[in-house]
Structures are given as C-alpha cells and as structure tokens.
Amino acid sequence: AQSVSQHNHHVILSEAASLELGCNYSYGGTVNLFWYVQYPGQHLQLLLKYFSGDPLVKGIKGFEAEFIKSKFSFNLRKPSVQWSDTAEYFCAVSDRGSTLGRLYFGRGTQLTVWP
Amino acid sequence: KAGVTQTPRYLIKTRGQQVTLSCSPISGHRSVSWYQQTPGQGLQFLFEYFSETQRNKGNFPGRFSGRQFSNSRSEMNVSTLELGDSALYLCASSLAGGEDSPLHFGNGTRLTVT
Numbered sequence: 001a002q003s004v005s006q007h008n009h010h011v012i013l014s015e016a017a018s019l020e021l022g023c024n025y026s027y028g029g030t031v032n033l034f035w036y037v038q039y040p041g042q043h044l045q046l047l048l049k050y051f052s053g054d055p056l057v058k059g060i061k062g063f064e065a066e067f068i069k070s071k072f073s074f075n076l077r078k079p080s081v082q083w084s085d086t087a088e089y090f091c092a093v094s095d096r097g098s099t100l101g102r103l104y105f106g107r108g109t110q111l112t113v114w115p
Numbered sequence: 116k117a118g119v120t121q122t123p124r125y126l127i128k129t130r131g132q133q134v135t136l137s138c139s140p141i142s143g144h145r146s147v148s149w150y151q152q153t154p155g156q157g158l159q160f161l162f163e164y165f166s167e168t169q170r171n172k173g174n175f176p177g178r179f180s181g182r183q184f185s186n187s188r189s190e191m192n193v194s195t196l197e198l199g200d201s202a203l204y205l206c207a208s209s210l211a212g213g214e215d216s217p218l219h220f221g222n223g224t225r226l227t228v229t
Contacts, residue, residue: 098171
C-alpha cells in the first residue's frame, strides 16, 4: 500500500512570502498525484492534479506543483501567499490503474498566513 | 449544481450501538467513496462504490459496511461501535472514478462515540 509523507505539520508565513510544502510517496510504480485544500469550515477541494506529461502542474489560485519521479516527490509551491491561503493542505496519491476513488492521503499541513 | 450532501452533520452514539450515515453525490456522479478522518490516523479510505457495486475496500474491520442505491446515493453502516470509531466521516463522489473525474468531497458527518 502507498504511504504519503508531508514533511511539515504546521507552516506559518507572512503575506507575500513564498511557500513550498513537501510531499513524498512510497510506491515505485506509476501514480496519479493530487493536492487538496481545506479552508476553515469548508470541505476538501481539489487544488491541482498530475496524471502524466509536463511534471510542472498549475492549479487554482496561483498554486503549482512539481513532480520529481526520481525523488518520489510532488511539492506544492506558491510564489507569494495571501492571508486567504490559510488552510490545511493535503497531498494524495492513487495507483495508476486503480480507480481515483481510492486515494492515499498525507497527514496534512496546516498553513497559517499572517497579514 | 448542489455539492455532495452528507447527513447527519453530527451524531453522538454509545459504545455497542450501530450507526448509519448517508451521502447524496453530485447529480450525475456514479462513484461514491468513503473516508475516515481522525487526528491520529489522518484520512483513510474505507470503500468505494460504483453502480451499486463495491469496487474497492480499505483495511477496516467488517463492522464497517456500505451500500449504494440505484440513484447513486450511498450509506455506510458501522455496527458495534467502539470509542475509536469517533471520527469525521467524509463522502466523496465522482463521475466514474476515472482520470477525468476527480473526487468532490462533502462536509462530513462528525461521529462521537461515548
């Protein structure tokens, strides 16, 4: 089974700072990769996804993520965070060939952005 | 379009009881998945249904079961509740579970077992 690691449990930044959240997965085969975000009081929402092709993926709200196969990593980045980015961020993986209903999630990273 | 609807939002049960949670997927979505979220274990996959058939199951005991109806609505049942079953239970739906149909999550049902 997959295992997904998110390196930071809680990240605190000031507005306009750059963000990078780490995510590593264990499976050596072909995978689909996702970042989900949960804003306070809201449901989990898809931020971006990678299936194949260009390893640099752009998502909503200025987020992007880079898939580095050799490092089993899929780090999330944003050049300049805003207060409204305060949320919990989850990295998730599915095995290629499996349905997308079965995702393996990391433990999440709480991002707090101070105005 | 209405999102994924889960009922009830909150539930308090006693050890040994059983509970049924309900999920109405987004209209047109045929795949429904269930997840358990706890502070200790994070988000863990329970099972996935598609066209009334379970097509994936996570590593949970048999006390956890589910079903899907012909209108794609789904229920999950937990029998003989234990304190450790206290969690947020999330339902997610997608068109067919394929690559072009990512999961859409509901707000969850918060179950507390006392």
